[in-house]
Amino acid sequence: MNSNNQPIGIFDSGIGGTSIWKAIHQLLPNERTIYLADSKNAPYGQKSKEEIIALSMKNTDFLLEMKCKLIVVACNTATTNAIQELRAKYDIPFIGIEPAIKPAVTHSKTQIIGILATQGTLNSALFNKTTEKYQDTKIIEQVGHGLVQLIENGDINSPEMTKLLHSYLTPMIEANIDYLVLGCSHYPYLIPQIKKILPEHIQIIDSGEAVAKQTQNILREKVGFSSAENSEPVFYTNTNPKVLTEILGNKYTVEKKNF
Incomplete structure (x- = not known):
């Protein structure tokens, strides 16, 4: 070449x-x-x-x-x-x-994973086609309402961001996920915040x-x-x-x- x-x-x-x-x-x-x-x-x-x-x-x-x-x-x-x-x-x-669902499903011990993504991604035909392949794993989907806008405004470490992340992640923790897939390219900038909320055993995956x-x-x-x-x-x-x-x-x- x-x-x-x-x-x-x-x-x-x-x-x-x-x-x-x-x-x-x-x-x-x-x-x-x-x-x-x-x-x-x-x-x-x-x-x-x-x-x-x-x-x-x-x-x-x-x-x-x-x-x-x-x-x-x-x-x-x-x-x-x-x-x-x-x-x-x-x-x-x-x-x-695309959200890195495959590695999360492959390595999950609990067979329960979480995905944090936008409404547009979670509603898309391509995403639904992907998740249909993994019937044996419970995939907990959460729309990250408001997260992108806060990041775009430079408010990554704001109290509002912390409050939103707690509200989105707590149900996933209670559901016993062991992998969290970040389904939006903005979200890796939230990893330090997310790590403060998640127990240490929950792995975070981005693309x-x-x-x-x-x-x-x-x-x-x-x-x-x-x-x-x-x-x-x-x-x-x-x-x-x-x-x-x-x-x-x-x-x-x-x-x-x-x-």
Whole structure:
């Protein structure tokens, strides 16, 4: 496979997909990346399937204008509602992100797992098709109402966040889950908060590492790796760049664009 120095495009409904970007950047530091935060339209989880598809196509068009060689849909809601339509319309590889149910089910001792996700993900046909495979495991689903908006506002450690997490996680603890699946790319930023609430034996799983490895596979098999060294990532948002800049540790420039 010849080298390919075009960038990898990554989009999310906001800042949460940076948890996926970090995993990709860590595994593939020489790849150019362009991250698109559609924070103006966050959260996607409360929108209709048609709206999610339209927003996902808008984001894809923007990244294709930037000459991206593949696109990572770093949003569970966009993946479960729109990735089939994206793959049908565009002639470019797409990598989606789905809740990591399989490893949780595989390793669960109690055969009871919890999943915290958006309404859009839990209601999607793709998610329901996935969960139907695991009839022997009890899957406790919880919509994370309000969590994405608090993260987008920079209120990760607020009393309101703590209160919401307690209300969502306590029933799962009482139901004897031993794995908690984070079904939204925003939620890994809540892991420190969640760990304070969960007993130590409950394992937390997110999708970042799996998506990074799949990105590596697609580059190897279809697209080609970059021959550059330590390329500087590019970040765009359509709202105030402050929260995205802070979540990236103030290490990178974030540019505001209207898209």
